[in-house]
Structure formats: C-alpha cells, structure tokens
Amino acid sequence: MRTFLDFEKPIAELEGKIEELRHLSDAGDLNIAEEVARLQGKVDKLLHSTYERLTPAQQVLVARHPARPQSSDYIAGLIEDFTPLAGDRAFAEDRAILAGLGRFRGHSVMVIGNEKGHDTESRMHHNFGMARPEGYRKAQRLMALAERFRLPVLTLIDTAGAYPGIGAEERGQAQAIARSIEVCLGLRVPIVSVVIGEGGSGGAIAIAAADRVLMLEHAVYSVISPEGCASILWRSAQQSAEAAQALRLTAADLRQLGAIDELIAEPVGGAHRYPERTVAAVGDAVERALGALRGRDGDALRRQRRDKFLHMGRPGLG
Numbered sequence: 001m002r003t004f005l006d007f008e009k010p011i012a013e014l015e016g017k018i019e020e021l022r023h024l025s026d027a028g029d030l031n032i033a034e035e036v037a038r039l040q041g042k043v044d045k046l047l048h049s050t051y052e053r054l055t056p057a058q059q060v061l062v063a064r065h066p067a068r069p070q071s072s073d074y075i076a077g078l079i080e081d082f083t084p085l086a087g088d089r090a091f092a093e094d095r096a097i098l099a100g101l102g103r104f105r106g107h108s109v110m111v112i113g114n115e116k117g118h119d120t121e122s123r124m125h126h127n128f129g130m131a132r133p134e135g136y137r138k139a140q141r142l143m144a145l146a147e148r149f150r151l152p153v154l155t156l157i158d159t160a161g162a163y164p165g166i167g168a169e170e171r172g173q174a175q176a177i178a179r180s181i182e183v184c185l186g187l188r189v190p191i192v193s194v195v196i197g198e199g200g201s202g203g204a205i206a207i208a209a210a211d212r213v214l215m216l217e218h219a220v221y222s223v224i225s226p227e228g229c230a231s232i233l234w235r236s237a238q239q240s241a242e243a244a245q246a247l248r249l250t251a252a253d254l255r256q257l258g259a260i261d262e263l264i265a266e267p268v269g270g271a272h273r274y275p276e277r278t279v280a281a282v283g284d285a286v287e288r289a290l291g292a293l294r295g296r297d298g299d300a301l302r303r304q305r306r307d308k309f310l311h312m313g314r315p316g317l318g
Contacts (some may be wrong), residue, residue, distance in 0.1 A: 003272075005061050007050065014043045014085040021076075047269045057241035059250050060226055062218040063198045067272040069111030070278055071098050071156040074196065077279035078286075079104055079111055082197035084143055084282075087134075091171065094135030097126045097207075104154065105287055110146035112266070113140050113156030123161055130163040131203060133176035139207050140176075140271050148163075152190040152290055153307045155207040160225060162203030177202045184209035185306050186300025192289045194282055195219045195251075195260070203307075211305050213253040214260070216278070221259070245251040258312060262289070266306070 018039050021032045027115035054062065064066075075082050075201040086093040101113040115129070117123035139155075146153050162173055184191060184207065193210035199221035215221060217257035224232075229247060248254065251263045264285045267274035293301065 003065070004064065004068055005058070007054075007058050007061070011043060011050065014039055014046065018043070020112075026053075042317065044222070048167050051218075051268055051270065055241070056220075056244035056247070056250055056253075057226065058294045059218055060220050060240075060244055061197075062270050062272070063220045065272040065300060066118070067275070068197050069271055069275040070117045070118070070158060071111075071196070072193075073275060074156055074279055074282060075102070075111060076099075077276070079109070082111070085145075086138070088137035088141060090137060091130075091134045094127075094132050094138060095125055096129050096131040096159070097135040098126075099138060099140055101151075103281070104290075107159075107290070108149075108151050110141060110142055110151050110153045111156070112153065113151060113196075114159040114204075114207075127163060129159040130161060131159065131169040131206075132163045132165070133171045133173050133309070136162075136176040136180040136206050137238075137289060140180050143183050143187060143222050147187050147189050150189055152192070152294070153187065153210075154211065154286060155191065155193040157193060157199045157204045157208050157221075158197035159200050159203045160198055161200035162206070174202075175213045177206045180206040181209050185309065187305075188302055189291060189303070190293035190301060192286055192293070194264070194286065196282065197220050198240075200225060209305070211293055211307060211308075212261045212284075213262045214262045214264055214285050214289060215254065216264050216271060216282070218270050219251055220249040221254055222247045 018036055075098070076145060082100055082102035082226035084098065095116060098115040102109060102111055115126045115128040116129035143153055158296060162168070162177060169173050191210040192212045193208040194216065196216040197219055199208065199219065201223055204221065226240040226244035227237040229243035230237050233243065248257065251260065255263045256262045262285060264281055267277045271278035298311040
C-alpha cells in the first residue's frame with residue numbers, strides 16, 4: 001500500500017477514487033475506462049503542480065519518505081557481483097553502513113552507503129542509518145583498500161546523522177568522522193558521492209568529501225536537521241519549517257551555493273513513486289561523473305578535491 005505525505009492528501013483522494021472505480025469494473029461489466037483516464041489526468045496534473053512548488057519543509061518529508069530507494073536498492077539495481085565487506089578490524093561490524101566490492105557498468109568499484117532499513121525490524125537492524133565510530137572506521141578501511149587496488153569509490157548518503165549515543169562518544173565518534181573526512185580528501189582514486197535521501201551533518205560528509213557530489217532533486221543536505229536547528233534557536237521543534245527555509249538544504253539551493261556539483265532530477269511525484277526510474281537516473285549520473293574522472297593522475301585528483309572544499313564559501317570561489 002502506498003504511503004502518502006500530509007501535503008499529498010488531495011492526490012491520495014483521487015487515487016483512492018481510481019482504485020474504487022477499478023474495483024467496481026473488476027466486479028461487474030461496467031466500462032469506466034474513460035472516467036479512470038480523466039481522474040488519472042487530474043492526478044498527473046496535481047502531482048506536477050504539487051512537486052513543482054514544494055517548500056523546503058516538504059522537501060525534508062519527501063527525502064525521509066519510507067518508500068524512498070535506499071543504498072541497498074541502488075546496489076541491487078546498479079552493482080553486479082556485489083560482495084559485502086564487514087568490520088572495522090578494531091571493535092565491531094556497523095550495519096548502518098553497507099559496503100563492498102562490485103562492478104558498475106563494466107568497471108570494478110568500491111561502494112559505501114548508509115542504510116536505514118525498510119521496516120521496523122530492518123531499521124532497528126541498521127540503527128536507522130546512523131553510524132557509530134566502527135562504521136566510519138570500516139569506511140576508512142575500505143577506502144584505503146580501494147586506493148590500494150586503484151578502484152574508484154562510490155558513496156551513497158542517506159542518514160539523519162552519526163549516532164549520538166554514549167557508547168559511540170566513548171569510542172571516539174568525533175575523531176572517527178574527522179578521520180573519515182581526512183581519508184576521503186587524501187584518496188588518489190576517484191570518489192563520487194550521491195545524496196539519495198537525507199544528508200545529515202558530519203555523519204553525511206564523513207563519506208561525502210568527494211570529487212563529485214551529486215544530489216537527487218528532493219534530497220536534503222544540511223549541517224543539522226530542521227528540528228534540531230529549531231530546538232536550538234527557538235527552543236521549540238515547532239519552528240522546523242522556518243528552520244528548513246533558513247538552512248538552504250535543498251538540492252537547488254546547494255547547487256547554487258556550489259556545495260554540490262550536480263542535481264539529479266527525480267520523476268514527478270518523487271523517487272518513492274518511481275524507484276526504478278530513479279535508480280536508473282542515478283546510475284547514468286554516476287557513470288558520467290566517473291567517466292570524467294577515470295584515468296586522471298592520483299596526485300592531481302587529491303589536490304583538486306582538497307582545493308574544491310577549501311574554496312567553498314569564499315567569495316567568487318567554489
């Protein structure tokens with residue numbers, strides 16, 4: 001059953017009527033094709049007009065949609081012969097980060113992505129995509145492995161942020177994130193990152209300091225969640241819509257600011273409505289990005305990547 005967001009209620013009502021008509025048609029000899037076609041046309045127009053003018057707060061809801069494709073879906077759709085690799089060789093395996101080797105359109109790659117889970121059980125299993133220090137240390141280990149074998153790195157970003165628990169802090173969460181960013185910036189192989197859903201704080205940039213940062217149209221990418229920002233500034237999460245507006249967290253805003261390199265258009269209605277088409281679009285964008293980077297000198301790649309992030313925020317640069 002499809003899950004509708006609050007602002008999609010008019011669409012839900014129309015699609016409900018379409019389902020009722022189809023059920024009546026199946027139950028008897030009624031021919032209601034014309035009425036279904038008319039209502040479907042209304043749905044299409046309403047979807048287009050709704051998603052054309054989403055507010056930043058609504059974009060956040062779309063980015064968090066439970067049916068939105070996750071890293072496991074992109075790996076299943078784009079990566080052949082995927083072999084998962086686990087553990088940080090120091091403490092434990094962190095299932096919030098899914099990683100391994102595979103072939104992307106004929107080329108071997110290392111894939112590292114946040115995985116939130118699709119239902120209650122899998123979300124608990126993957127800790128809702130919020131990695132602990134061992135997750136980031138696993139990512140560091142596998143990025144170093146990719147460099148050793150001269151493999152490009154593809155990272156898929158979808159996390160509310162790093163896990164804030166006491167145990168994670170005791171095991172060096174901040175240091176693990178900082179070290180992960182350092183490893184990203186030091187790689188001598190291409191690294192391409194795609195923000196596929198929610199890019200939250202240091203937990204996201206830890207594996208997104210890349211040569212090319214791509215972002216789906218209705219994904220969000222921010223230093224803090226709108227709720228967290230509102231709680232700090234206004235002492236109330238009820239101001240989250242205002243915070244979302246101020247944070248400039250949409251793909252369009254971030255492309256304009258130079259924080260990302262490419263916006264990947266989503267099908268009308270969002271990635272959750274047409275997951276296969278979205279996965280294919282991301283695959284095409286990644287192929288273009290990796291193709292432009294493949295064969296470049298490793299030292300030049302590293303230098304250009306570092307310069308890119310150092311120049312962000314400077315007037316006239318970035």
